[in-house]
Amino acid sequence: MYSLFQQRQHADALMLVPVWFMWLFSLALAPWHDTWWEALVIGLPLALAASLAVHLFKGRLLSRCSIALCFMLYAALVIHQAHGMIEMHFSIFVLLAFLVYYRDWLPIVIAAVAIAVHHLGFHVLQHKGFPVFVFSHEDHGFGIVALHAMFVVCQSAFQCWLAVRLKREAVQTEEAAAFMGNLAQAGEGIDLRFRKADARSEIAIGLNEFMATLHHLVSRTDSAAAHIHEEVAELSRRAKGLEAILLEQEGGVRAAQAAVADSSQSITAVADKADEAMQFSTSSAGRARQGQELIEQSLLTSSQLEEAIGAAARHVESLTAQSDDIHSILELIRGVARQTNLLALNASIEAARAGEHGRGFAVVADEVRLLSDQTEDYAQRIEQTIQLLGVTADEAATSMGNSREYSQRAVSRFQQLGELLNGFADDIGVINRLSGQIARATSEQVLIAEQVQQAVSGIEGNLQLTEQTAHAVTEVSSALSEHARQLEASVRKFTV
Numbered sequence: 001m002y003s004l005f006q007q008r009q010h011a012d013a014l015m016l017v018p019v020w021f022m023w024l025f026s027l028a029l030a031p032w033h034d035t036w037w038e039a040l041v042i043g044l045p046l047a048l049a050a051s052l053a054v055h056l057f058k059g060r061l062l063s064r065c066s067i068a069l070c071f072m073l074y075a076a077l078v079i080h081q082a083h084g085m086i087e088m089h090f091s092i093f094v095l096l097a098f099l100v101y102y103r104d105w106l107p108i109v110i111a112a113v114a115i116a117v118h119h120l121g122f123h124v125l126q127h128k129g130f131p132v133f134v135f136s137h138e139d140h141g142f143g144i145v146a147l148h149a150m151f152v153v154c155q156s157a158f159q160c161w162l163a164v165r166l167k168r169e170a171v172q173t174e175e176a177a178a179f180m181g182n183l184a185q186a187g188e189g190i191d192l193r194f195r196k197a198d199a200r201s202e203i204a205i206g207l208n209e210f211m212a213t214l215h216h217l218v219s220r221t222d223s224a225a226a227h228i229h230e231e232v233a234e235l236s237r238r239a240k241g242l243e244a245i246l247l248e249q250e251g252g253v254r255a256a257q258a259a260v261a262d263s264s265q266s267i268t269a270v271a272d273k274a275d276e277a278m279q280f281s282t283s284s285a286g287r288a289r290q291g292q293e294l295i296e297q298s299l300l301t302s303s304q305l306e307e308a309i310g311a312a313a314r315h316v317e318s319l320t321a322q323s324d325d326i327h328s329i330l331e332l333i334r335g336v337a338r339q340t341n342l343l344a345l346n347a348s349i350e351a352a353r354a355g356e357h358g359r360g361f362a363v364v365a366d367e368v369r370l371l372s373d374q375t376e377d378y379a380q381r382i383e384q385t386i387q388l389l390g391v392t393a394d395e396a397a398t399s400m401g402n403s404r405e406y407s408q409r410a411v412s413r414f415q416q417l418g419e420l421l422n423g424f425a426d427d428i429g430v431i432n433r434l435s436g437q438i439a440r441a442t443s444e445q446v447l448i449a450e451q452v453q454q455a456v457s458g459i460e461g462n463l464q465l466t467e468q469t470a471h472a473v474t475e476v477s478s479a480l481s482e483h484a485r486q487l488e489a490s491v492r493k494f495t496v
Contacts, residue, residue: 348362
């Protein structure tokens with residue numbers, strides 16, 4: 001972790017490089033004007049003293065001031081070794097530039113004061129004849145010293161301003177590093193309660209405010225994440241419940257669709273049967289009308305039959321009367337036969353009396369007697385036949401009477417049957433109309449059933465879409481739950 005103190009410690013170690021380089025440079029200048037004594041007695045102790053100060057006070061103000069003073073003493077040493085060569089004065093500005101790395105204005109000021117005192121004092125000593133050198137010519141006056149001092153002051157002032165700004169940036173970096181170090185040292189968690197109590201830089205003050213705001217935000221986020229996790233869990237539970245309900249409703253809709261399909265088929269079958277019933281009722285109405293016509297014809301035929309039976313009865317009665325007349329005629333024939341038989345018998349007697357002359361007449365008398373017997377026999381048979389005919393005529397008359405009575409009953413029943421057929425025809429007409437209405441209503445029910453089936457199919461499609469949506473909601477809820485869990489896990493890395 002970066003800190004200004006560590007940076008200055010690093011700067012102390014780094015500044016020993018130009019310190020020892022300057023001592024080596026003084027050794028290199030020693031042969032020029034035989035200044036070995038100065039290089040060894042002054043240069044080496046300076047390097048050793050600077051190294052000791054860095055070792056004892058590394059990173060501290062005393063170490064920085066010691067390095068700054070050592071730089072200017074080395075600049076004075078090499079100027080002296082070069083007998084005031086003007087180019088050697090450049091070492092002052094170079095070494096002053098090195099001091100900016102400390103990000104501290106005090107070593108720069110100490111170095112500037114030290115080199116100013118050196119120039120002023122050595123200039124006086126050089127003019128008084130002491131073996132010390134600041135400038136290469138003795139005619140240089142205080143004006144040249146003042147000019148050099150002006151350049152040193154200008155560079156020192158700018159470097160002090162630059163050092164102050166660099167220190168400010170270093171402080172900002174240090175305080176920012178303190179925040180980063182705190183965040184980095186939190187392990188798996190990040191402590192948002194950390195504040196820089198002695199914050200001096202704007203960035204540290206801003207980071208304090210940022211950490212406070214972040215602490216508040218993460219606290220709210222933690223609470224929101226917990227609530228989101230709970231809400232998502234509840235949403236997932238409800239989505240699963242909704243999915244189960246939708247599955248159940250889908251089964252019910254499918255059952256309803258099957259029932260509607262069966263009902264549609266049943267209604268279609270009923271419509272077909274209603275059409276058939278209407279056709280049968282129409283046919284039955286026609287047949288009823290035909291039956292009614294047949295009944296009317298039967299009534300006419302029964303009337304005609306009754307009249308024919310009456311005429312037959314009258315003919316039978318006439319036949320009975322004529323049978324009586326025939327019986328009287330038979331009695332006459334029978335009497336004629338008896339008379340003929342007597343006449344034949346008398347003729348036979350007379351022929352017997354006549355002898356041979358009456359033999360032919362006897363034969364005729366026998367034939368007449370035989371004819372009389374046959375006539376009587378035929379008359380008896382005819383009488384028997386007439387008797388049988390009379391019995392048959394009586395029976396026929398009785399049958400005719402019964403047939404007439406039955407015919408009258410049949411006519412009455414045919415009339416009742418006609419009335420029933422008329423009512424039946426009227427009922428069939430009503431049934432026909434009702435069957436037509438039922439057929440039309442059934443056709444409408446078929447259309448309605450088809451519409452209901454289409455609607456149920458649409459509902460099934462919507463339920464499937466809703467089920468897919470519910471399943472998607474469940475998946476999204478699961479994903480949100482996982483994200484909420486990850487968010488909670490991420491938020492738990494911040495200690496609030």
